[in-house]
Amino acid sequence: MKHTSNELPASAPLLEVRDLYKTFGAAGRSKHGPIVAVGGVSFTLHAGECMAIVGESGSGKSTLARTLLRLVEADSGSVLYKGVDLLTLSRSEMRRQRRNLQMIFQDPYASLHPRQTVARLISEPWEIHPEVLDRAARPARIAELLAQVNLPQHFADLHPNQLSGGQRQRVAIARALALQPEILILDEPVSALDVSVQAQVIKVLMTLQERLGLSYIFISHDLALVRLVADHVAVMNRGMFVETGRTEEVFNNPQHEYTRSLLASSPALFELSSQAAQAVPGEQQPQFQEH
Template sequence: MAEVAAGEPILDVRDLVKHFPVRVGVLFKRTVGYVRAVDGVSFDLKAGETLGVVGESGCGKSTLAQVLMRLEPPTSGSASFEGREIFRMRGAELRRLRRDIQIVLQDPYTSLNPRMTVGDIVGEPFEIHPEVAPKGSRAGRVRDLLEVVGLNPEHINRYPHQFSGGQRQRIGIARALALRPKVIICDEPVSALDVSIQAQVMNLLGELQDEFGLSYVFIAHDLSVVRHLSDRVAVMYLGKIVEIGTEEEIYEHPMHPYTQALLSAVPVPDPTLRGQRQVIRLEGDVPSPVDPPSGCRFRTRCWKAADVCADEVPELVPRGGGHPSACHFAEERSVVP
């Protein structure tokens, strides 16, 4: 595949849709509806960039990751990597894609095989892609990878249960690095870790990005987590991106009511500033993705909702001279002192 220059899109996603059928019956199952997990998502990822994808649990973030990894087939839409359509790849071309796009999973306690040593876990990609490393050099490569992620290479024969949660996630990162990928999809890689360990893993990911020129799609449910690492941020709600912009645009000049509500819930360390921040409390629960609201999907919880919100789906376009936001009444609102 052709190389992509820094600043150029390496991954381009357009109108991606993933619906899961809802079936009832024991013998003769019939489809009674669809879970609209991802429903028309578009974005691009530039070489060397980190795109944060943020939203509440159940908004479709992990499904998006699975579809991009070809672990789930899309219902419709397209995604291209270095200018070539991902969902049309077969054979050797698909094998190459598996090398170039890797994933770091959420739970370091279940994503590692407890019956395999760390050396076998990190070295397993070389068994699947033997062209990357000759057999005689694999042990040395595994030791180098462990050292790169901050682990002792002498622990190569230990098992996952002998490591802490943060160390296990470093093992997962080393495994993702083994094939020298260009893009790593990080599916909530720090959500299962203590706060102090989260910072260490985030710093490691930043260092690895600088060292190896990686591009990240960084998925999280907490806006405060992705700010340190992300160049741009996409906010998802019920299968759709409702706002996307640079780190400064999203955190300093949020336009969509949902983004403003998420930011207002971010803890403020300084107690003298807590009383100055207006907290936005959303009413009701997240609607079911099987039967989402008409028009704007956020309207059932939005304080700005009007008749037009039920009748028309707001497009994700720049509004008021700002960045793209999918709201008929988008306006900048400061929620963080």
């Protein structure tokens, strides 16, 4: 299934971020002075790519993700999506573009209303973007989305509190896909889950990426996971990308001292990545027994 509206030359980036800045706490207002959360970040993301952003807590990863979608307004810079600078759009123009770029958060519970059924939660984006899908076609599409995230059909009638953390995160993914986005920004999408469940959610994400040709910005502090899923890695420290490159190159031959210390502080790296690789092989039967 391909759902590009405006066609791009194959080599043009889908997303091009230039010189993005975000400072919190205007000068004089904060005891600790202003915090430069994002201090001049530039990168490009091509269609079908998975780019990881790694770095310690507080390095600015979430703020960067949020400024891309204007959940937080950047101070300066540009975020070109297919050549259109999202940062200059009006509210209504931004709302229209938002369907192309969806975000998945660490804690799906916060974004899933407890009183609503899974079917209703997945349908919610169509209330804001009714043009995406005729009302009559929605039940079948909900069934398809549940299948795509490996959840059984009867889950449509359940509420979030009847689901495990991994199942909730898969509902959040199904809901993000309802608008047929091209880019998913995943901010620590499995960090809150048990390791065994992480592998299942990651498998769903990797399969979806391949089948739907999605592009991912995958934020994680789990280097083993990043090595498994990402084509490119950006290492973020104090609001800046200190090193970027193809995943294997960055892992095998880190250039920056900060990258080396990050790798060194992750002793379980090789062990973990081989475990996760075993949990993610090709065509397995869906498993629903996680808790």
